Amino acid sequence: MKKGCILVVDDNKNVLSALRILLESYFQKVILLNSPNTLVSQLNDNRPDVILLDMNFSAGINSGNEGLYWLSEIKKFDAELPVVLFTAYADIDLAVSALKQGASDFVVKPWDNAKLVATLQSAYSLRQSRKEVKQLREKQTVINRELNRDKAFCWGQSETMRELRSLLSKVAKTDASILITGENGTGKEVIAREIHRLSVRSEEVLVTVDMGAVSETLFESELFGHVKGSFTDARTDRAGKFEAADGGTLFLDEIGNLNYALQAKLLSVIQSRQVVRVGDNKPIPVDIRLICATxxxxxxxxxxxxxxxxxxxxxxxxHLEVPALRDRSEDIPELAEFFLLKYSGKYDKKGLTLSKNAIQKLKEYAWPGNVRELQHAMEKAVILCDGTELQADDFYLRKQEKKSPKLANMSLEDAEKMLIENSIVKNNGNMSAVAIELGITRPTLYSKIKKYDL
Known part of the structure; x- marks a missing residue:
């Protein structure tokens, strides 16, 4: 089947005639030029897939410099366009020079028809492969932009958040590893996404891994990948999260939950910037920007x-510390308005406002679940409200229990154990409800239950 367009440039009319007869059987369109003077305009008008270019056009001059000149002009127009050079004088140095300047191949006259066709078809295949790669890259760029699009983000105006924003803007443009800390629900993942958006890697993907949800048995497979047959369910080769994030950013959430024995394997990859898939021994280099949170x-x-x-x-x-919402209560009205605008639009209740007593109630609440809890409270209030103004009674907030004086004498682990025990009793053993209340994932909850022998 005939495919593609080929442009042949040669000053010998007999050569052009012979090539027309030969190449019309293999190419959909064959364009012949007996002079390179109109070459650039032909490139613009016909967009050929392959060029067969003679090396010499002036009588008595066989240096090949003319061909090299026009090769450079073609490459200025389209650096990816395959050019096969054509000459009656076999010169190894000239061939090497041409290939260095971007020629795809070098054919000597008189030619062998089969070899010439094979060379030109190979150049055409190269052109198609380059087009496909370019299209895939463009498609991936669009996907990455969509994944990393500038989502609406409310910082607030408190001093602590202004300082955090200033520090973030400085470090985002570097490739430095960043550790984000803060209570559950403070917005650590949102901060990680903002860092990626402002970084030089923003056109690439951000890959997120919840370390608390990755089981110990699948840790290496999930992060480093595996090859077919490396274990029972490994039916195909699979890239891990590090490879998926190559060129972009890898966000390891809840890194503090990672088993001590597995930390050495993670450290080795971070240091070497190479991964070895499970079942393989070939190291694969990875170029990532690392962000962790806990x-x-x-x-x-x-x-x-x-x-x-x-x-x-x-x-x-x-190190970036995200403050708890109770420590920046002056930001609550702005955050509430931000979520009100978001959810009133989502649920087709535009025009909703917040009453003063509602704002006061929100400011007085301790927000143990931080911004995430405020977001859920605003969404729920928007859904359930009947009027055009949200009142204090539209917000169903958890009762604030007084802190036990015993906590002051407890270690962090004892306090955590007590909180989990109390939540299990309160929720009648419903582990999903316990995990939601504590702001952790179910795998993390089960890990803690095992740790504290509950």
Missing amino acids: NRNLEQSVLNGEFREDLLYRVNTI
């Missing part, structure tokens, strides 16, 4: 022997 005090975890100190140094080049 609600734990990793320095204390190091002292307790639960987190590797060398891994902490690797992930903690820059």
Whole structure:
């Protein structure tokens, strides 16, 4: 089947006639030029897929410089366009020079028809492959932009958030590893996405991994990938999260939940910037920007022997602390208005406003679930309200229990154990409800239940 367009440039009319007869059987369109003077305009008008270019056009001159000149002009027009050079004088140095300047191949006259056709078809296949790669890259760029699109984000005007925003804008443009800490629901993942959006890698993908949800048995397969047959369910080769994030950003959420034994494997990959898929021994280089997040005090975890100190140094080049919402209550009205606008539009209740007593109620609440809890409270209030103004009674907030004085004398682990026990009793053993109330994933909850032997 005839495919593609070929442009042949040669000053010998007999050669052109012979090539027309030969190439019309293989190419959909054959364009012949007996002079390169109109070459650039032909490139514009016909957009050929392959060019067969003679090396010499002036009588008595056989240096090949003319061909090299026109090769450079073609490459200025389209650097990816395959050019096969054609000459009656076999010269190895000239061929090497042409290939260095971007020629796809070099054919000597008189030619062998089969070899010439094979060379030109190979050049055409190269052209199609380059087009496909370019299209895939463009498609991936569009997908990445959609995934990383500038989602609406409300910072607030408190001093702590202004300082955080200023620091973030400085470090985002670097490739430094960043550790984001803060309570559950403070917006650590949102901060990670904002860092990626402002970075030089923003055109590439951001890959998120919830370390608390990755089981120990599948840790290496999930993060580093595997080859077919490496274990029972490995039916095909599969890239891990590190490879998926190559060129972009890898966000490891809840890194403090990672098992101590697995931390050494993660550290090795972060240091070497290479992964080895499960069942393989070939290292694969990866170029990633690493962002980690946790609600734990990793320095204390190091002292307790639960987190590797060398891994902490690797992930903690820059430390960003996201404050709890109760510590920036002046931002609550702005955040509430932000979520009100979002959900009134989503549920077709445009024009909704917040009453003063509603704002006061929101400001007085402690928000143990932080911004995430405020967001859910606003969504629920918008759905259930009947009027055009949200009142204090439209917000169904958890009762604020007074802190037990016993907590002051408890260790962090004892306090965590007590909170989990109380939540299990309160929710009648419903682990999904317990996980939601505590702001952690179910795998993390089960891990803690096992840890505390509950």
